Amino acid sequence: MACVRKLIAQLMKFGIVGVIAFVIDWGILNLLVGAFHMHNVIAATISFIISLIFNYLASMKFVFKHREDMARWMEILIFVAAAVVGLFMNDLIIWISTYGMNRDAFVSQHAEYLLRTNIGKLIATAVVMVWNFLIRKWLLDDTHTNAMNRLRSAENKLSAEQLEAKWQNSFSHRLGVWSLEHTPKGWQK
Template identity: 55%
Template sequence: MKKLIAQIAKFGVVGVIAFIIDFGILNLLVRYAHMNNVSAGTISFLVSLAVNYLLSMSIVFKHRDDMARWLEIVIFFISAAIGLLINDAVLWMGTASLPADAIETMHGTYVLYTNIAKLVATVIVSVWNFIIRKWLLDAPSPEENVNTDSFAHRLGRWSLQHNPFPAKPMIK
């Protein structure tokens, strides 16, 4: 239980760093570039995703020895793509009730609604990301035995046997 609490705390720190980047870029694009919140949210999400991946996979989650790195990256980015869809849907819903010209005529209200929606989206996507990454990407601690019947283990073993990027023989 201590390990899980420590891991959640690390996930929270990484999440705060990614959120600051995401929220900052979102607000710059919406406030000053008068960009639509969903477009701006997509851009800010993708920028913060790169930071999140690097920090999450080096600080929060341990690489599974029974999973190929290529599959780890694929799972991370597929779960992130689903998170992006959730993010964009919540951002859109957060301002959908405003008039079509709200960016220009109600700019302050539009930014406020966007920020509230972003906070809601961040909570939902954070929970989604932690659950998926913990389930599929996190290696068991050294004192735990690998559950060979788990989906993550079976998927990982499959990935080691089916490498889409085989090593090329050296030409002499």
């Protein structure tokens, strides 16, 4: 039960950070498309990157716990790689949302273009949010420490030894250990 409560609390924090990042993303997107008549995919890319910077800083401070078995550079690399996939999904969905609109009638259709861009942005946000949470939870969150704490506080089906063996063999842990072993000399781990 404590496990479910922690997951719900983490999802709520993720949601709050996500809502703030969305407001930043959506506001910049609408400013660039609405006021400056910028192409929606270019504007979406710019707004996404700006909100991503906020999202990384807030997520790693308030939502996900840094793993001691992973170098910070790997954490950033995973975050950026996942963000690139998220950006591709975001831009593709926004592009599809206005696909087929007559470019010659752009000025007369600007309100429809903006509306369709915003509908696409809402859909893209939902898709990318699920992607971000799953990939970050899997590769960045310190699930091992959380699992060991749950094991100490309640009866579990897995013993401490089984849980530790499972963790040691996980892709996430092996990637973290590899990153520590391959951190350039002089870099902070």
